[in-house]
């Protein structure tokens with residue numbers, strides 16, 4: 001059809017008036033009768049937009065001398081051509097997609113979705129796309145930060161340090177950009193890919209509870225490429241996955257049960273990642289090497305790819321359980337994390353005290369574990385697990401909140417200590433079990449707590465046993481249970497098959513104290529290379545330390561800070577005098593150029609040059625309780641010991657260890673003491689005696705409030 005003829009025919013009055021008779025224009029500059037002609041023709045009432053159109057039409061015709069119908073004809077033709085092209089393109093693309101393209105769909109309910117989104121967000125071409133979705137990128141506690149940006153705080157009076165300031169951190173963190181919903185294209189390894197990000201709302205019959213229908217969004221990524229084989233897309237997905245996990249090497253992912261609402265979707269939704277922390281090196285857990293070897297070998301054998309067949313042939317369920325028991329702060333959790341790090345496994349932490357956790361949830365959580373992982377059930381004794389016959393009410397809660405539980409736990413220990421002193425008649429027997437007054441009080445408190453907060457189901461012992469090794473239970477996992485009170489556990493829970501190896505943790509021996517000291521002050525290991533996929537046992541054991549002398553005896557000097565015959569001190573910079581076996585290998589391979597807390601150099605000072613930190617007054621907590629020791633006041637680590645030879649470190653460590661009464665302090669307590677002096681080992685040695693005396697007295701007085709002059 002001739003478009004210009006159509007316009008001419010439709011608008012005879014307009015054309016005649018506007019092109020030849022400018023005088024007949026109305027006040028608005030438009031020809032008479034024009035509006036009347038157009039309004040019914042175009043099917044709508046005249047409006048300002050139409051008016052504008054007419055002005056332009058008039059102007060073009062009159063002033064420029066161009067017939068507006070030609071312009072309209074050209075525009076119309078372009079519009080039609082575009083429509084035809086689009087139709088052709090769509091038809092051609094649909095055909096090509098059907099016969100010459102391959103595609104792969106990825107649903108957001110799968111981990112690959114997250115691998116791809118992370119990879120897409122890191123592609124510069126994608127980030128330059130015109131259609132993006134912005135997300136707040138949150139940084140984990142362990143991610144590297146630009147230190148220079150933080151140094152905006154105030155310099156201290158002596159100019160020695162600055163207060164860090166984080167107020168602008170969040171503002172400076174750039175958002176993460178991912179492709180928005182719709183079609184995108186990108187190149188990967190010389191190939192052209194198309195991505196269609198789609199979203200649809202699905203009816204979710206299992207959701208709700210308020211009678212309202214619930215919908216959930218389901219997102220899909222469709223990757224397409226030319227060719228009849230999806231191989232390039234598979235390679236792309238594999239590449240994105242590898243990139244994703246590159247970031248996770250040398251890291252341990254910690255997962256906890258997801259929120260109650262999410263758990264019902266099962267599988268991937270049952271667990272949520274709560275941390276991605278650097279692997280805890282096994283050497284940093286100070287424990288008897290024999291124990292380490294036993295558990296490492298046992299776990300290594302269990303995780304071996306040939307093991308499942310061995311178990312299957314003998315009809316043994318493929319499960320392994322460990323019980324770590326010992327006083328608080330002795331390294332049970334630390335060892336669990338170190339083991340996960342050694343074997344490159346993720347950790348799944350379950351708290352049985354979680355009031356929202358039901359037995360069905362627990363079963364669901366165990367069944368949605370990956371093939372190999374570590375499941376950590378912490379403080380299993382505090383979970384209030386009961387046998388069915390002991391259960392007065394199946395719905396009694398263990399506690400109303402985790403805070404309460406912690407208090408209960410502490411109370412429990414305190415009560416137990418008191419009970420030891422209580423005459424026998426104050427205890428009561430029930431069904432052959434020793435009942436204490438404190439138990440009764442605790443149960444009453446729990447029952448009272450429930451009354452206020454409504455009915456909450458706890459996990460019963462049978463519920464837990466069913467989850468960890470019931471018929472439907474998951475196989476392949478490593479279960480680690482930790483407890484401070486192994487004797488409080490039901491024997492069914494720790495019978496062989498459920499617990500295959502028990503590891504006992506004790507308060508620090510002198511050897512452990514020395515190792516803790518050395519670990520604290522050895523140079524930082526800046527080696528961040530990716531861990532090997534296999535290891536030898538020696539990689540994870542502590543490096544040999546020289547033998548220790550018994551407590552209170554002065555330790556022998558393990559290296560040559562010796563007096564010469566004329567009474568002068570010999571300089572330990574003479575490296576030939578230091579026995580290589582006398583100190584940890586790690587101490588010698590400081591390959592870092594960075595400033596570490598201690599600069600271990602070959603030219604060093606002798607102990608006679610030990611600096612004494614200037615005493616500064618400390619605000620002491622005054623309590624009604626007994627033991628306040630006014631010895632040397634302590635200050636927050638003011639003068640770093642900048643030079644310390646490895647051999648000297650060993651010497652100081654041995655002296656330090658000799659002042660620690662064995663079995664009295666947990667490694668956590670010793671670590672706490674050392675942390676406050678993390679740059680001043682000599683000062684730690686000077687102050688340890690006062691600290692030990694204060695702590696011993698404090699423990700004897702059974703007060704929890706620290707009132708020591710030296711903390």
Ligand SMILES: Nc1ncnc2c1ncn2[C@@H]1O[C@H](COP(=O)(O)OP(=O)(O)OP(=O)(O)O)[C@@H](O)[C@H]1O
Nearest residue numbers: 284285286287327328329330331332333334667668
């Ligand atoms: N044997 C150890 N070797 C090295 N560090 C230790 C050791 N024991 C405790 N620590 C340190 O003490 C702190 C607490 O340790 P951890 O949480 O492993 O103790 P725990 O036995 O699990 O305590 P709890 O029974 O209270 O849960 C950690 O910072 C850890 O580094």
